[in-house]
Amino acid sequence: MSDAKDKVLARGICKRFDETIALRDCSLEINPGEVHAIVGENGSGKSTLAKVFSGVVLPDSGTVSIFGETPRNPMHARALGVATIFQEVLVAETLPVVDNIFAGTDDLWNRSRTRAEARDQSRNLLKQFTGTEINPDTLVQNLPLSVQQWIVIVRGMLASPRLLILDESSAALDLDATGRLHVEIRKRRDAGCCVVIVTHRIAELIHVADRATVLRDGAVVGELVGVNINESNLLGMMSAKHVTLKDKAKPPPATEHPASDVLLSARDISVGSSARPFDFYLHAGEVVGATGLDGQGQVDFLHAVAGLHPPFTGSISVAGHDDVPKPVRDPSEAAANGIAYISGDRAHDGIFPNLSIFENFALPFYRSTFGEFGWIDPRPLERAFAKEIQRLSIKVGRASNGITSLSGGNQQKVLIGRVLAASPNIFILDDPARGVDVRTKRELYAHLKEFAERGGAVVYLSSEIEEFFDFADRVLVFRNMTLFRTVLSANFSEHALLAAMFGDLQPSISPSKMQGAIVT
């Protein structure tokens, strides 16, 4: 078995968490010098499989061989040359950058390098990856999320691993940074390292993977190599329902919205201090996307419209019944005026992790269904729950199971069901499809589209350009904390959006109409 000494092998891996079967009889082989992608829908078990390689999860049965040995725990896996960059941004917020980068490099009594060396290395590495100078003594809690993500990546790269596992590591990075990450991944691959990536970004995967293993419901359904890794093959294998590219070829919606149907208006708002103010009107039946590079104001805009943080200047109001605009200044005013907000950051802003699926769904309605003496009448709630479960095709066990027993995508669906059941007029979503598989994503957007067709309006943010195609009526591109350009659906192309995000001036636009102008 000299072969097994250079390879990473998994044979017949099974793993179950309580009632959920995460992996069933998974086998796979990772060759040195290859970028191997693990792909699948949410809850298909790909993160669990990655955790099996890094020793965080021990399989119930089956064998794992990392260059001939079986990892017993993360420490042992590390000693075998495994470095894992996890889905969550795992940092110690109260400690300086340098301690975060070098976490785990020292053993109990011996340092791998002196403090001064560690500081220098940390400074150089972060400069190399992020392009900016970051003081190694800065506390991590004072840094933006994208830098925290780089810290985690640098930590993984630092060990010069023989097996590098990246579990959704580009989630918090913008396009430019993702590009730098890909360069680094290829460099490692060419040096003979085994690289495993787990990602939802199909474009990223097609771009960087040499081999892809597709999982469905915890089982391996196939493997693609080289040029066969393309969108239609991946979608076909991933989805039991065989979603095909045909769905994508819908004619672009070309709806005209009369000005009388304005549901929400934002006048002269600016989302950064001393940023250029702009106007925004949301019409009934409209789906509006918002995007931009990291931290260009799109998130602040979304939060302002959702009433989470008031804008620096200007006012936001919702059309009232009797033509009296109602201001939106805080979350309760937003909710009272039919604005619903959903965050892609489920763990922080969405779920109540200690409560059951049903409670997570029904909590906001307890008050409105108060019967006599404040008793909660569960029957209407149960009916609503059953309806939303069916409508959104959420995979749940018993409704009384904890919300955390569900996969990320299904948790998100429960949250969306919760908001839909309150029948809002305006839906604001912050990267709703973060960590959600392709099929669920499509269903999700189909539901939102339907919602808009019934007279609602949707504003959503996404860092993935493909998520705007076939769905949004127009996309607001943010740059330098202000609205840079609005792209209409007729002009959608990856190039048009990217160009706007990077601040390219479109040659077809006359200079006077440039800033914030509509591309026609």
Next chain:
Amino acid sequence: MKNDFRPRFERHQHLVAPIFLIAVLLLVAMVRAPQLFTIDGIGGAIIVVTPLILATLALTPIVLVGRGGVDLSVGPLLGFINVGLVKWLVETGHASPITVVAYIVSAGVLYQVLIATIIIYVRISPIIVTLSGYLVLSGVNLVILDRPSGVAPEWMQSWGSGTSILSPVFFILIAMVTFWFVFSRTSFYQQILLTGANERMAFANGVNTVAARFGAHVVAGLFTATAALTYTALIGSGDPTQGNTYTLAAITALVLGGTSLAGGSGGGLGSILGAICIYLISYILSTYNFGTVAGFVTQMSTGVILVVSLLVNNLMNRRVRAL
């Protein structure tokens, strides 16, 4: 230059409040009780404050390692080592320095290893485990010695007089503080901080969190042992109940020194400063004549100062993040 300074200031920002407080308290002491600044005054102060400093340092690694780590039983443990020393060693005539050191260290460390084992492997919350320890040891201490009595070992009897600054207690304090600073520069201490700041991150990156947790308790055992030794020197006898007061005093000193009870942030220097604050507060208040309620006034003032210093810390944190 400015860029290099800011992050370092951020890391030690929790020390600003206790340093400021000490400065104010020293000024007040200068007016109210200038005898503190004589040789006798300083010598006495060192002897009184040392057990508290060491007890606070004992708590520090346990709190730093996180997961709600705290040791409520530090006071009764100190009392237990004290009464055991008086009853089992001095009364049977085995009180040579070597046996005494062997006894206190093994008692402190063994107790902490036991506590750590229960916390780590039985996974009971530290506050419950050490509260039980507090109750059990309080009872055991009274069984060993039913009232304050007995004497300290003969060679220790002059330690509590405090007629010079360079007393044996002073040298023990210096030795233990030096030990702390050496300890805080080891990679072992780094593992404790990492575990405390984010245990999942530490575990996933191959930090031996179990060893870090055990190690924190062993170090705590060493510091509790020396705290008990200097406490015995201070009272010169055995006392089954007085040690208990160190639990609350040490936790207060720790928090005052800026160590977060959530783990992963703070450090030994803060604990030392915090303990000095607690001592100065009670010293200054003892110069007023509050009669029989003096003890309560001290507690009340300590409580108020603690809340105010936490508020100040909190405000400064927000200021830094806003910048």
